[in-house]
Amino acid sequence: MADKPGPSGLARFARADTLVAAGILASRLSGLVRTTIFSYFFGLQSPAADAFNAAVRIPNLLQNLFGEGALSGSFIPVHAGLRAEGRETEAAQVARTILALLTALMAVLVLLGVLATPLLINAIAPGFTGARRDLAIRLVRILFPAAGVLVTASWCLGVLNSHGRFLLSYASGMAWNAGMIGALLIFGPGSPLEHLAVMLAWGSVAGSLLQFAVQAPTAFALTRGGGRIALSAPVRRAMRDFLPVMISRGAVQISGYIDVWIASYLPVGAVTGLQASQLIYTLPVSLFGISVSAAELPALSGNAARAETDALRARIDAAAARLAFFVVPSAVAFAALGDIIAGVLLQHGRFGAEDSQIVWAILAGSSIGLVASTQSRLYSVAHYALGDTKTPLRFAIVRLTLVTVLGYLCALVLPARLGIDAIWGTAGLTASAGVAGWIEFALLRGSLGGRIGPTGPNASHLARLWTAAVVAAALAWIARLTLPPLIPLVRGAIVLPIFGGAYLGLAALMRVPIPGVRRR
Numbered sequence: 001m002a003d004k005p006g007p008s009g010l011a012r013f014a015r016a017d018t019l020v021a022a023g024i025l026a027s028r029l030s031g032l033v034r035t036t037i038f039s040y041f042f043g044l045q046s047p048a049a050d051a052f053n054a055a056v057r058i059p060n061l062l063q064n065l066f067g068e069g070a071l072s073g074s075f076i077p078v079h080a081g082l083r084a085e086g087r088e089t090e091a092a093q094v095a096r097t098i099l100a101l102l103t104a105l106m107a108v109l110v111l112l113g114v115l116a117t118p119l120l121i122n123a124i125a126p127g128f129t130g131a132r133r134d135l136a137i138r139l140v141r142i143l144f145p146a147a148g149v150l151v152t153a154s155w156c157l158g159v160l161n162s163h164g165r166f167l168l169s170y171a172s173g174m175a176w177n178a179g180m181i182g183a184l185l186i187f188g189p190g191s192p193l194e195h196l197a198v199m200l201a202w203g204s205v206a207g208s209l210l211q212f213a214v215q216a217p218t219a220f221a222l223t224r225g226g227g228r229i230a231l232s233a234p235v236r237r238a239m240r241d242f243l244p245v246m247i248s249r250g251a252v253q254i255s256g257y258i259d260v261w262i263a264s265y266l267p268v269g270a271v272t273g274l275q276a277s278q279l280i281y282t283l284p285v286s287l288f289g290i291s292v293s294a295a296e297l298p299a300l301s302g303n304a305a306r307a308e309t310d311a312l313r314a315r316i317d318a319a320a321a322r323l324a325f326f327v328v329p330s331a332v333a334f335a336a337l338g339d340i341i342a343g344v345l346l347q348h349g350r351f352g353a354e355d356s357q358i359v360w361a362i363l364a365g366s367s368i369g370l371v372a373s374t375q376s377r378l379y380s381v382a383h384y385a386l387g388d389t390k391t392p393l394r395f396a397i398v399r400l401t402l403v404t405v406l407g408y409l410c411a412l413v414l415p416a417r418l419g420i421d422a423i424w425g426t427a428g429l430t431a432s433a434g435v436a437g438w439i440e441f442a443l444l445r446g447s448l449g450g451r452i453g454p455t456g457p458n459a460s461h462l463a464r465l466w467t468a469a470v471v472a473a474a475l476a477w478i479a480r481l482t483l484p485p486l487i488p489l490v491r492g493a494i495v496l497p498i499f500g501g502a503y504l505g506l507a508a509l510m511r512v513p514i515p516g517v518r519r520r
Contacts, residue, residue, distance in 0.1 A: 023170025179207020369434025
């Protein structure tokens with residue numbers, strides 16, 4: 001019989017999970033600062049803001065598909081598996097070979113991307129015309145080389161994660177944000193918005209170089225002694241898994257690309273509203289979904305390699321429960337208090353109260369699939385640990401098909417039929433993506449259950465979480481209705497802690513285990 005993970009195993013899980021979360025939190029907080037400053041100078045309904053946010057999608061898609069998405073799912077299981085077997089030299093050789101192959105691939109793709117930028121703009125934002133389209137083309141050509149550097153930085157992340165160095169790898173995103181924050185603060189005051197967008201793109205280039213530089217020394221030191229580059233059997237396995245993992249793990253990024261494609265046909269401000277909202281609603285996905293999944297991937301791979309089914313299932317159950325505890329209240333907060341959240345983070349300078357209402361609608365739409373998105377990431381990782389990359393790929397294709405069809409109907413067709421302002425079609429985009437996300441999650445959970453048995457929190461546990469979150473939101477609404485008119489920051493500083501405190505208190509009263517808190 002397989003051994004169940006003991007207390008020390010769970011403690012290691014908690015420490016790794018906490019380190020990833022801490023790194024992501026630091027990176028995401030710096031991203032929120034960047035977005036707040038961006039909103040101050042650009043506002044929401046600005047052609048230059050739309051051009052930048054559409055342009056940055058193309059290189060970011062390259063980074064997410066080839067970097068964090070594909071490498072984490074194809075490289076880490078191979079690298080961590082070799083290290084678990086004591087084959088350190090071979091693991092280092094695999095890492096160095098993957099780096100060489102990845103660098104060569106990125107050089108070709110970056111060159112092609114710079115040359116084919118006008119065609120790419122037609123693909124990602126076909127609704128852009130005139131000056132907005134011209135500026136987007138200029139920005140993409142600046143940003144593409146930065147994407148190549150960020151993909152290489154993602155290799156560093158894979159090496160560091162395999163060696164348990166989670167904090168540095170995930171906190172390194174602060175360097176990228178620092179480059180753009182510096183550009184905004186230096187060139188923002190008094191600059192025409194088109195010029196500021198160009199300077200911001202160069203700030204992104206500087207930040208990407210810095211992000212690689214802070215990780216590279218440690219990553220190279222950990223892979224020292226790997227010998228010459230060679231297409232060994234483990235390298236071929238990682239290469240074989242690369243494409244299906246890239247597509248399945250990149251489903252969220254591809255979904256975002258589809259959103260921008262559709263939003264480019266909506267009024268000015270739709271693309272920027274999506275980008276601003278995305279940074280907010282992906283915070284729980286990144287902070288909890290990625291932290292839990294990334295921390296568990298090496299351990300799950302080891303359990304799967306040793307055929308420890310009971311331990312594998314126990315880890316998935318613990319991770320799923322931990323995710324639900326944090327993501328359920330996030331979803332409720334976005335739906336009920338999204339305008340307050342947007343007001344605190346974005347409502348400054350050119351970004352007004354009406355813009356916060358638009359962002360609230362987008363956040364409410366995203367709340368539909370928030371729980372499913374975070375759980376799907378965990379269940380995809382579990383499939384990768386079992387050596388199955390094709391099943392998540394098939395389900396990701398189902399999700400992307402639904403996102404495209406439902407997004408088009410909900411964003412472009414439905415508002416016109418209902419006679420409402422087209423800008424509100426942005427909420428239809430995120431809502432339709434949420435429905436598609438639940439379908440993908442149901443498929444992934446069913447597939448894994450057929451292999452290792454039922455997993456995840458029981459219905460009673462989830463019911464208590466949702467009850468605590470909804471009641472907490474009601475209490476927060478009572479507080480907001482009794483407050484006099486206040487600036488957004490002060491109002492948020494009162495209402496949001498009431499929601500958070502009430503949720504934690506109610507969860508404790510209903511005896512819901514609180515992650516990181518031991519019961520006496």
